[in-house]
Amino acid sequence: MEHYIDQWKTIIAAHLRTIADKKGIVDFSLTLNDIIAEKPPKPELGDIGFPMFAFAKQFRLSPAQIASEVAQSEQLLKDENEKRDWPGNLKAVGPYLNVYLERTRAVTFLLSNAANPDWGSSAVFSGRKVMIEFSCPNTNKPLHLGHLRNNVLGESLSRIMKAAGAEVKKVNLINDRGVHICKSMLAYLAYGEGRTPEDEGLKSDHFVGKYYVLFNKLKEEDPQAEQKAQELLQKWEAGDPEVIALWKKMNDWAVDGIMETYRRQQVSFDEYHFEHETYKLGKKEVLEGLERGVFYRGEDGAIWIDLEDLGLGKKVLLRKDGTSIYITQDIGTAIMRHESWPFDQLIYVVASEQQYHFKVLFEVLKRLGYDWASSLYHLSYGLVNLPTGRMKTREGTVVDADDLIDELARLAAVEIAEKGRADAVGDIQSVAGQIALGALHYYLLQISPAKDMLYNPEQSLSFTGDTGPYIQYMGARASSILRKHDQGEGNAAQGIPKANLLSSDADWPLVRTLMELPSIIEESAKGKDPSILAGYAHAVASEFSAWYRDNPVLINEDPNLSASRLALVRAVKSVLMRASELLCVPFLEAM
RNA sequence: GCGUUCGUAGCUCAGCUGGAUAGAGCGACGGACUUCGAAUCCGUAGGCCGCAGGUUCGAGUCCUGCCGGACGCACCA
Numbered sequence: 001m002e003h004y005i006d007q008w009k010t011i012i013a014a015h016l017r018t019i020a021d022k023k024g025i026v027d028f029s030l031t032l033n034d035i036i037a038e039k040p041p042k043p044e045l046g047d048i049g050f051p052m053f054a055f056a057k058q059f060r061l062s063p064a065q066i067a068s069e070v071a072q073s074e075q076l077l078k079d080e081n082e083k084r085d086w087p088g089n090l091k092a093v094g095p096y097l098n099v100y101l102e103r104t105r106a107v108t109f110l111l112s113n114a115a116n117p118d119w120g121s122s123a124v125f126s127g128r129k130v131m132i133e134f135s136c137p138n139t140n141k142p143l144h145l146g147h148l149r150n151n152v153l154g155e156s157l158s159r160i161m162k163a164a165g166a167e168v169k170k171v172n173l174i175n176d177r178g179v180h181i182c183k184s185m186l187a188y189l190a191y192g193e194g195r196t197p198e199d200e201g202l203k204s205d206h207f208v209g210k211y212y213v214l215f216n217k218l219k220e221e222d223p224q225a226e227q228k229a230q231e232l233l234q235k236w237e238a239g240d241p242e243v244i245a246l247w248k249k250m251n252d253w254a255v256d257g258i259m260e261t262y263r264r265q266q267v268s269f270d271e272y273h274f275e276h277e278t279y280k281l282g283k284k285e286v287l288e289g290l291e292r293g294v295f296y297r298g299e300d301g302a303i304w305i306d307l308e309d310l311g312l313g314k315k316v317l318l319r320k321d322g323t324s325i326y327i328t329q330d331i332g333t334a335i336m337r338h339e340s341w342p343f344d345q346l347i348y349v350v351a352s353e354q355q356y357h358f359k360v361l362f363e364v365l366k367r368l369g370y371d372w373a374s375s376l377y378h379l380s381y382g383l384v385n386l387p388t389g390r391m392k393t394r395e396g397t398v399v400d401a402d403d404l405i406d407e408l409a410r411l412a413a414v415e416i417a418e419k420g421r422a423d424a425v426g427d428i429q430s431v432a433g434q435i436a437l438g439a440l441h442y443y444l445l446q447i448s449p450a451k452d453m454l455y456n457p458e459q460s461l462s463f464t465g466d467t468g469p470y471i472q473y474m475g476a477r478a479s480s481i482l483r484k485h486d487q488g489e490g491n492a493a494q495g496i497p498k499a500n501l502l503s504s505d506a507d508w509p510l511v512r513t514l515m516e517l518p519s520i521i522e523e524s525a526k527g528k529d530p531s532i533l534a535g536y537a538h539a540v541a542s543e544f545s546a547w548y549r550d551n552p553v554l555i556n557e558d559p560n561l562s563a564s565r566l567a568l569v570r571a572v573k574s575v576l577m578r579a580s581e582l583l584c585v586p587f588l589e590a591m
Numbered sequence: 592g593c594g595u596u597c598g599u600a601g602c603u604c605a606g607c608u609g610g611a612u613a614g615a616g617c618g619a620c621g622g623a624c625u626u627c628g629a630a631u632c633c634g635u636a637g638g639c640c641g642c643a644g645g646u647u648c649g650a651g652u653c654c655u656g657c658c659g660g661a662c663g664c665a666c667c668a
Contacts (some may be wrong), residue, residue, distance in 0.1 A: 017606095033608080036608080036609095036610075037608080038607090039613075041611060041612070042612095045611080049610095049611075051610050051611080053610065053648075053649075054610090056648080057648090063648090071645070073652080081636080084626085091613085093610080094611075095610085096610090096611065097663090106667090138668080175668070176668080177668090178611090178668070179667080180667090180668080191653085243622090275668095290640045298666095300666080300668055301628055301666095302667095304633075304666095311593085312664095313593095313594095315666085316666045318666085319665095319666045320666070323666085325665090325666060325668085326666080326667070326668050327668095329668095332644090334631080351662090352595085352596075352662060352663090353598085353662055353663065354660090354662095354668090355594095355595060355663070355668090356594080356595080358660095359595095369616080376603095380596095382597090382661085382662090386663090387659090415630070416630095419628090419630060421628085421630085424628080436631095446603095446604075446605095447604065447605095448599085448604090448605085449626080450596080451596095451597075451601085451604085452661060452662085453595080454602095454604095454658095456602090456617095457611090459603070459617070461615095462616095462617075462630095464616085464630065464631080465615090465616045466603090466604085466615065466616040467615085467616085469630065470616095470630075470631090473628090473630055473631080476593095476628085476633090476652055480628065481627055485627090486625060523607070527607080531604095531605085532605095532607085535605065535615085538615080538616085539615090545631065545632070546632070546633085548627075549631080549632055549633090550632095551631085552626085552627070553627060554627050569627095590628090591628095591630080
């Protein structure tokens with residue numbers, strides 16, 4: 001079914017064309033995009049508002065005149081309403097044309113569709129293959145708060161794109177080689193004495209991270225440490241069996257631990273790429289580009305690209321000794337990915353500090369002649385800071401991902417106990433864990449990706465306001481009402497839902513908000529911005545909360561009223577479940 | 592210095608391609624539990640939208656300059 005806003009845009013457009021004809025304007029062209037639809041500031045003003053300013057000049061009429069003329073001719077076509085999916089009345093209010101939707105039709109539509117668990121999905125991206133790269137951890141230390149933002153952004157965006165019809169492939173490039181991991185190895189050789197994570201009772205990635213930190217100590221004791229790390233890297237690249245064995249052991253520890261964190265965070269990947277397998281890719285491409293004159297060899301022997309014309313300066317693509325650097329690898333990886341799975345779009349979820357890198361990368365691929373280079377997209381997100389300042393490894397102000405989730409879960413468990421909900425929720429540990437994830441994920445997604453954000457531990461732990469737990473709570477309340485009905489409470493079972501019983505001014509704001517789910521999902525997908533959906537989820541929860549306070553659901557004099565309201569609660573639950581799922585906020589039947 | 596980006600209520604943030612009286616949440620203050628779970632709800636206070644120009648019928652939104660913050664400007668990743 002056509003979206004209600006689009007349908008009314010079409011109607012308005014037809015009327016505007018009629019006016020243009022009457023005025024004898026020959027070169028009048030109009031697309032639906034030229035018509036702006038907005039939500040009137042007050043509900044009394046209608047459900048959709050169309051400002052007419054834009055057409056005033058061409059028609060040589062005041063916006064108000066245009067509005068009233070359209071409204072009048074719409075009156076003459078009243079019988080058309082019967083044929084429309086979204087009937088309604090058009091009214092001129094000053095320079096605005098406002099639509100009042102026929103409420104019973106809208107309610108009927110909502111009730112018959114919202115129960116479908118797939119409702120809200122759209123087809124805007126259907127048939128499109130979208131690859132999304134995110135997380136991409138280093139294997140020398142555990143994940144921290146910044147990774148959590150990256151992970152949840154990538155996971156949520158993947159789910160949203162899928163809901164918008166795309167075929168999605170989630171990929172993760174594990175940075176498992178390089179001098180950083182050699183430092184952990186070196187420190188382990190110096191202080192590890194062959195111990196294992198089990199010996200020290202540490203999660204395996206934390207164990208590796210501990211030695212990475214210990215490298216700082218090693219540097220103080222051994223001024224040659226940095227150089228030794230480089231030597232170790234060279235041995236690794238030469239395939240020294242002992243070095244490889246150690247690398248593999250430590251790498252497995254790190255990766256195993258990181259995977260464990262993914263499971264806890266409930267994010268997953270369809271494909272893993274490992275840097276030790278990909279780091280040599282791209283060299284051939286760069287050399288071919290050199291032959292074709294896309295790149296040039298500098299006096300220093302390295303291969304360069306000149307991007308001065310774009311204001312991006314000059315950039316090395318391959319070292320003079322022929323070895324790859326970061327960007328060489330990314331060139332090769334992108335090509336390899338497109339060959340194995342010809343995507344229509346590849347989205348890199350990577351922090352904003354790498355904007356320059358991706359500009360260069362995309363330009364290089366374009367100049368190499370890959371037409372799909374224009375479909376590469378860097379979803380740049382801002383850094384996560386703390387109220388106390390920036391996270392710094394050296395200052396020990398990094399918030400560890402596992403520790404944070406533990407702490408949130410612990411506090412949620414305390415809260416459950418204090419509220420006396422222990423018996424009602426059953427498995428406290430499990431529910432507390434879900435609340436922790438809801439709190440964390442919602443907090444991270446609520447803010448537009450591009451912005452740097454402040455992670456306020458105190459506020460993220462707050463269970464009131466614009467938070468994940470609030471949304472979970474409203475979902476649990478809706479579930480609770482439905483559960484009570486299933487257990488035989490109330491008289492809804494004796495009635496049948498009637499759309500006209502849900503069309504009052506008290507119901508309408510909630511109904512209208514619920515109807516917006518499909519367009520919100522579409523908007524989030526197009527903008528690659530889960531925060532739009534997060535704001536919507538909060539609006540639904542908040543409107544539901546106000547509505548059920550004033551409107552008893554289970555028992556009413558008229559059983560039909562109970563049945564109708566119960567159906568609306570079902571729609572609320574369905575919409576909250578869908579939004580929660582897309583936001584990686586676990587839905588809870590009880591909390 | 593150059594580039595990118597941000598600057599909206601005490602705090603954290605919304606405000607879509609310019610459009611109707613700039614909105615939430617937190618915090619503050621005042622109310623609401625014999626009634627589907629008060630982790631809730633209702634109300635009040637709080638803003639020269641960084642500053643100054645410009646474009647427009649109309650600017651928080653676009654352009655220019657300035658001020659302030661963040662990030663980048665490696666043969667690191």
